[in-house]
Amino acid sequence: MSSEKILIVDDEAGMQRLLARVLERQGYETLTVGSAKEALQLIGSDIFDLVLTDIQMPGMNGLELLREIKAFDPSLPIIVITAYGTVESAVEALRAGAYDYITKPFETDEIKLTVAKAFERERLLAENRYLHEELEEKYRFSGIVGSSQIMADVFDMASSVAVSNASVLITGESGTGKELIARSVHYNSPRKDNPFIVLNCAVYSEGVIESELFGHEKGAFSGAIGTKKGRFELADQGTLFIDEVGEMSPSAQVKLLRVIQEHEFERVGGVRTIKTDVRLVAATNKDLIAEVQAGRFREDLYYRLNVVHLTMPPLRDRREDIEPLVRHFLEKYNAETGKKISEVSPKAMAALVAHEWPGNVRELQNAMERAVVLCRGEIITPNDLPQEARGGDEICFSLPQTGSNLTEILDDLERQLIIQTLRREGASQTRAAESLGIARTTLRYKMEKYGLIEHNE
Structure with missing residues (x-):
């Protein structure tokens, strides 16, 4: 149901009742008065979303009322009703700022449609104003x-x-x-x-x-x-x-x-x-x-x-902006995903600040979107960041003692790589397999081969 409030101005009581009945059946709230003077008093003390007024009234006519209202509130939509054969008055009303006019005699459907169009136009204008204000605010320096x-x-x-x-x-x-x-x-x-x-x-x-x-x-x-x-x-x-x-x-x-x-x-x-x-x-x-x-x-x-x-x-030349940007993107993607991630861990923030960001702000934005999507808790950790942005998590190898053959050396290096990747990924076999570029079943097989299952379960 609509909640818009319409002021009906007409010196004929029968026309007031007809218009009020038609519009109230459409869900509008109405208030009726019999003169322009009464209308101006109400407009000065109450809030209306639309005025529907007859032009021919004793004392102040509808055209004069229209001009008074527009001087007070230029944005208030007004529809005028005029008798057949006096279209000149209706045209004058449009020039003075009326939204539209209806000629007597009229069908009730014409009233419904004209009022509905007036409110739809006001809704679109309000949306456009809002969007324009949003754009101005978004791009304010x-x-x-x-x-x-x-x-x-x-x-x-x-x-x-x-x-x-x-x-x-x-x-x-x-x-x-x-x-x-x-x-x-x-x-x-x-x-x-x-x-x-x-x-x-x-x-x-x-x-x-x-x-x-x-x-x-x-x-x-x-x-x-x-x-x-x-x-x-x-x-x-x-x-x-x-x-x-x-x-x-x-x-x-x-x-x-x-x-x-x-x-x-x-x-x-x-x-x-x-x-x-x-x-x-x-x-x-x-x-x-x-x-x-x-x-x-x-x-x-x-x-x-x-x-x-x-x-x-480039972002690497203004590293002091990285932390504010991180918090900005965290807020943005929290809102978009419905998550409530509260912060970025100190270690993750340090990694983000230290990274060179060859893709600049766009790369940082993508990294934060990924982190928010993958984060399972309330704090983003280095494990949630792209591999290249994790900073000081480099994998270091120690070569085995001399005397080992090539197969033994490669097996030992592979074992070290798996251990360090699992440690970096918080013992998550799924994330470790993804980081190593192998299937989880393959990682599981290699863990069993190197006797690592009991250490990670």
Whole structure:
């Protein structure tokens, strides 16, 4: 049942009763008044989700009431009822901010449908407002995890450039968060209410990138069965983020340069010039200066993109951010999995901080997701981490005494490997077998062979 509260305003008592009966059967709560003056008094002291008002009333009419309500609460939806033949008043009401109008005489189904549509529209608007606020909060610079001085410098420069229309070039290794910073620049800019569109050049072949950037007309090439808008059209008034821009073909580079200079383009196979107003943010993990010197990237395009240069540091250069990131991802994946893991053990945290993280923040995020999924208790231990991130758990071998043949040496080394793997995996044969890359039955056989069963059961 609905819980929305509707105020019905009509000077005819019979119409009040009819409308209230129809709407209450739909589950709405209603309150009826006979004049605009009474309606304004109630709106000032009570909360309503919708107003349904007649236009023709003595004293203050429905149009005047509409304007008074909109001055007080612009977001309150209002539906007006007008007599047949006075549609001009209804049009005036729409211009003044009414959601819709209904003409007398009307069917009760029309009332039900119009009110339901009004509430559905309000629900969607509320969801959009919430999602937009969530996006703004998510990409607020102060909300990005990273308290190191090197990241503080990145945030400071990014927040300064966000308020401008200057092109931004973001460089750094894969997994350092280049797209995160690009989105933050957008959502902290005057363009935040307009689209943020992404194109990853590494995903598309040379012949497809131009179509993705500029769109194409029907029949422009084999397979072009219809007209398609490109990323520049979709991003108009907003931000276009071109990821892996170093992978862009020479032909696409020429066309991109022209759009930056002229603020216009044509779709592939088209002749109509399309104007565009787009803020460009590009990213790459390549050394574009070296690419320019090698003749693979246009120098003039490089300088057009590189108005402001942001460098994302690798995680190994900001190890003080690892622990806050670990706790952030622990909270994130606790929420996603429904688990209640309280902490990361000191030994596991030390291993995480010491690891080189060649995949940077993305690798750390994957490691923490795995750890949360595999953890069976309330504390993440080194056993829950990927093998390469476990730090000081290296396996050390001692060679047997001289005189042993090769078979005896290999058997002794295998026995040591199994013992140390079992110790590291907390005596779990399943995890030890997985770590060694063998079946559990094979591990069991070898444990029996080396007399290790009694020590692990």
